[in-house]
Amino acid sequence: MKKADWIWMDGSLVPWDEARVHVLSHALHYGSAVFEGIRAYATADGPAVLALEAHLERLERSCRVVHIPLPFDRDTLRAAVLETVRRNGHPACYIRPLAFRGEGPLGVSPLTSDVRVSIATWEWAGAHHEGARDEGIDVCVSSWRRMAPGTHPAMAKAAGNYLNSQLVLVEAKQNGFHDGIVLDVNGYVSEGSGANIFLELDGRLITPPLGDSILPGITRNLVIQLAREKGLELVEQRIAREMLIYAGEIFLVGTAAEITPVRSIDRIPVGTGEPGPITRDLQAAFQRAATGVDDRGWLTPVGGA
Ligand SMILES: Cc1ncc(COP(=O)(O)O)c(C=O)c1O
Incomplete structure (x- = not known):
């Protein structure tokens, strides 16, 4: 994976290598995370994100099903996605928002663990081999x-x-x-x-x-x-x-x-x-x-x- 400079984490951009979580994060043990996979395409007017609203809506819906109260509203997440792509200077990229349960008393119930949100971007050709x-x-x-x-x-x-x-x-x-x-x-x-x-x-x-x-x-x-x-x-x-x-x-x-x-x-x-x-x-x-x-x-x- 080709590293970018920044990852948005819990409200601000942090250097790629500093976007880390604790080994006792709930999501690591019990899968308590939801995510999106979005693409920004190179256009004649610079990079542009495809179907951003639909992806953010699906993220919100996924969160509702698995009891992850998103701590950021739609406007904040939209701005965060755009800022992360912009600051990383990608002509085109893949965008990975993730909402997950972090640290808390480690039992099956996710409800008492912190909710964390990250948005990473990287330049990626796609799911399958070239051709x-x-x-x-x-x-x-x-x-x-x-x-x-x-x-x-x-x-x-x-x-x-x-x-x-x-x-x-x-x-x-x-x-x-x-x-x-x-x-x-x-x-x-x-x-x-x-x-x-x-x-x-x-x-x-x-x-x-x-x-x-x-x-x-x-x-x-x-x-x-x-x-x-x-x-x-x-x-x-x-x-x-x-x-x-x-x-x-x-x-x-x-x-x-x-x-x-x-x-x-x-x-x-x-x-x-x-x-x-x-x-x-x-x-x-x-x-x-x-x-x-x-x-x-x-x-x-x-x-x-
Ligand atoms: C299991 C599964 N089905 C379908 C899709 C296609 O969804 P989308 O077009 O929103 O990327 C994806 C990719 O995200 C997937 O992981």
């Missing part, structure tokens, strides 16, 4: 299932949920795949280890509904918007595993993944085995929107000093 967005990636269907409804809150971006994602990703990589697709407890397709999934089948674009143990992805929403504008028939419906084999195109979407084509599932080529025309078209539209070439009001400029 993944052009060539596509090889995925498997994981032997792990996504958390069942009523167990972990899949709709919250809670750190504890990512133990599931880690199991999926490590298993996939150890078996020679780039990533894994996870089924929900009922055997329906939910998402990737860190991205939502879309597939094209019989001319329709299909993505699982929010109730099927998925994170409500911000990129998913943006892609739905782009697809509808292009006149594509977009449906949110349950996806049976075999639909992955029938699909003509499959792609993963997320802040880190952007739009990454899937070229094979369990070593079976998806469609022709090459990223398809709908995937390519949406990738191009997404890049234009994210970099401000196509101005849709999705970007918040970081602004001058």
Whole structure:
């Protein structure tokens, strides 16, 4: 990871190496943290943050689910994100706000531990290897299932949920795949280890509904918007595993993944085995929107000093 100069922590910027926590922080022991993954893109007018309000809203919602009262309001966090990107001088970057339970009497209950908030930024190319967005990636269907409804809150971006994602990703990589697709407890397709999934089948674009143990992805929403504008028939419906084999195109979407084509599932080529025309078209539209070439009001400029 390429270090930046500053990390915003509990209200002010501190040097990167000084943004430290105690080993007895509650979040380290019990996963009591929520976070966001946001991107700032290089635009003709300097760096600008994509879908900042939607990310801050999801952070607030995640906090409500896991009993983390955010000590900073929306305006403060928005200003903090912009200031951190600006002060670090990134032309483009990944942004990681984190709200977590720090020190306190170390038992399971988080309620008596301090709430801490940090915002780190770094220059990062993305979730997959270079070339993944052009060539596509090889995925498997994981032997792990996504958390069942009523167990972990899949709709919250809670750190504890990512133990599931880690199991999926490590298993996939150890078996020679780039990533894994996870089924929900009922055997329906939910998402990737860190991205939502879309597939094209019989001319329709299909993505699982929010109730099927998925994170409500911000990129998913943006892609739905782009697809509808292009006149594509977009449906949110349950996806049976075999639909992955029938699909003509499959792609993963997320802040880190952007739009990454899937070229094979369990070593079976998806469609022709090459990223398809709908995937390519949406990738191009997404890049234009994210970099401000196509101005849709999705970007918040970081602004001058
Ligand atoms: C499990 C999971 N699903 C979906 C996504 C995509 O969400 P977003 O588009 O908001 O980054 C992510 C990435 O944050 C994720 O970790």
